[in-house]
Amino acid sequence: HPQFDAATVEAARQSKKLFATGVNASPGAAVGQVYFDADTAEKMAQEKGQDVIMVRPFTKPDDVHGMLAAKGILTSEGGATSHAAVVARQFGVPCIVGASMMAIDMDKRVMKSDGKTVKEGDWISLDGGSGEAYIGKLDLSTPDLEEQTELMTLLDWSDEIARLQVWANADYPADARRARSFGAKGIGLCRTEHMFFEQVRLPFVQKMILNAEEAQKLINNVERLEGFLKTGKIDGQKMRESIREEIEAEFAEAKETLEKSKAAKEYYDALEHLLPSQRSDFYGLFEAMDGLPVIIRLIDPPLHEFLPSQEELLVEVTEMRTKGETEGLEEKETLLAAVEKLHESNPMMGLRGIRLGIVYPDIMRMQVRAIFEAASDAANKGIVVKPEIMIPLTGHVNELKKVQPELESIAKKVMEEKGVEFSYKFGTMIEIPRAALTAGEVAEVAEFFSFGTNDLTQMTFGYSRDDAERNFLINYVDEGILPENPFQVLDRKGVGRLMDIAVREGRKVRPDLEVGICGEHGGDPSSIEFCHLVGNNYVSCSPYRVPVARLAAAQAKVNND
Structure with missing residues (x-):
């Protein structure tokens, strides 16, 4: 990452150029001109060639295009696992979040802090490592990892010693290639929803959402009636012939209604438009990670x-x-x-993840078809593919029993259509405490576990991952109520205990159960050590954190075995 020279930073402090401080969400330094919305940030970066710092009260998924165009990101709200922090780390963009002393006036396009004012277009400098933002332009220096031969040798030695592998979180082929160049041995998390937010795709995603409910009601009715006719039973009782005739008539009418439905047509059209785009994305990932595993998480966020x-x-x-x-x-x-x-009053605990797969099954069906079409095409071109499909937010094994078998049938059907066969896995994300406590049951269905420690921490502590650091959590750490920020350093006694239970109970049922971690703790040395102790196979972190994680994995082995 680019860095500021220590002397330059001290001079800026002495000159009283320090503007704001917040949570050091993504490391590295950045210098650029301030813009307050994603569209303007992207325009100024791409059309004007400016170095841009995007400033927002908080970021949302539809801000991603501006975040990717920016040299740095600064928000007045959020914490270490907020949207801005996670996306910034993923793409290696320096980021400060939760700078709560900073007041942003979006109408006037200015921000104020400690008696200082910064207008849109003004220059600021961000230090994502320290969480400090300065007025003006500080000098940058950029280290070259490949030129640091001693470090590269040390990392190679680390890989020889470590038991724990280091994988990376990557949503696009370019991220996967970068992660692999840094030494990642697999992709531990590909977030498929990030692909949906691309501007050319978002209209189709929105069309899908706007028509989903009405279309699904019609689809459910057809499938319900079809089920009666196939089994010859209603509520477990054998149908009389007169009832069958009524059901057949009702079924024909329901099919005709579905075929004529504008909502259903729009819903299916949107899914058909999205499938080739997703297939192309996944093909690029398999190509970049030839011979290495790729875990793809199906749609997770609320609609x-x-x-x-x-x-x-x-x-x-x-x-x-x-x-x-x-x-x-x-x-x-x-x-x-x-x-x-x-x-929803609490959307992060609402209709998302596997629940979406149950309520609107065609979305996940489309994604799995896209994954296996891409993997099959890649395999037919000589690429060694190792897809692993992750179903998020499981809380009860019956959810997996409902969703996973049908998705597996799609996988087999696609491979048969393409005339190819390769190994694959279906697993789940452990991010709800109940899933960890009933891991033995879950492992009867899931072939791997991946701990989503951001949400698992949130649900275990009852702390909002977006608001806690701004409101009270930093004070908790400063006053010694908590030893560390649990969103940055894994809480071993609480969250860690759940992880330990899940690993032990899961492997009682499935001894070869693959276990990893894909939350932001995957790049923290203390958290990596704990993952080594509980028997994880790998940790997965942002690509830019892979070198540190490789070293930490070796240290965990040396210090504990």
């Missing part, structure tokens, strides 16, 4: 994250009504109604 903000839409609709603007109003009102319908 409202793919739609515009409810507050912003409400403002737009109100303004259009006030001004008497009719063009586009109906479309905005329809979108607002959909967003309001999807609203």
Whole structure:
């Protein structure tokens, strides 16, 4: 990562250029001009060639294009596992979050802190390692890892010593290639939803969401009636012939309604448009990781994250009504109604992950077909593929029993269609305490576990991963209430105990159970040591943290075995 020289930083402090401090969310240093929204940040970076620092109160998934264009990211809200922090680490973008003393005025395009004002277009310098932001331009230096031959030798020795492998979190082929160049032995987490947020795809994702509920009701009705006819039973009782005739008529009518439904057509059209895009993404990952395992997580976030903000839409609709603007109003009102319908009081514990796979099964079906079409195409070209499909947010084994067999049948069907055969695994993310406590049951179905320690920490402590650090968690650490920030350093006694139970109980049922960790703790040395102690096979972290993780894995072996 680029860094600031220590003397330069001290001079900036002495000159009272320190503007704000926050959580050191993603390491490295960055210098650029401030812009307050993703579209402007991307435009200034791509069209004007500017070095950009994107500043937001907090980031959302639809800000990703601006984040990728920026040299650095600064937010006034959020914590070490907030959206901004996770995405920044993933792509190696220096980032500071939770700079709560900083007041951002989005209308006036300015921010203020400690009596100082920074306007849009002004230069600032971010140190993602220390969590400090400075006014003006500080000098940068960029180390070259490959030129540091002694370090490269040390990392090679580390790999020889370590029992724990180091994998990487990567959503795109370029990230996978970077991770592999840093020594990663696999991809421990590919977040498929990040691919949905690309601007050319987002309209199809939104079309899919807006029509999903109505379409699924019709689909469910057809499948229900078809099930009666196939089994010849209703509620476990054999159908009389007169009832069968009624069901057949009802089934024919339901099929016709489904075929004529505009919502169903829009839903299926959206899925058909998304499938080749996902297939292309996955092919690139398999190509980049030839011979190494790739874990792909199926859709995880709640659906409202793919739609515009409810507050912003409400403002737009109100303004259009006030001004008497009719063009586009109906479309905005329809979108607002959909967003309001999807609203949940606690969306991170709501309709997401495997629950989406149960309520709207065609989304995960499409993703699995795309994965196995890509893997089959790659295998037919001589690439050694090792796909592992991760179903997120399992809380009860019956959820997996409902979803996984059908997805496996799609995998087998695609390989048969493509005339190819290769090994694969289906597993789950352990991020709900109940899943850890009932891991023996879960392992009867899942072939691997991956601990999502960001959410597992959130659900175990009852701390919001987005708000806790800004509101109280930093004070907890400063006052000695907690020894470390549990979103940065794994809590061994609580979260760690759940992990230990899950590993032991899971391997009683499935001795060869593959176990890893894909939360941000995967790059923290203390957390890596604990993963070694409980018997993980690997840790997975952001690509830029792979070298540190390799060294930490070797230290864990030396210090404990």
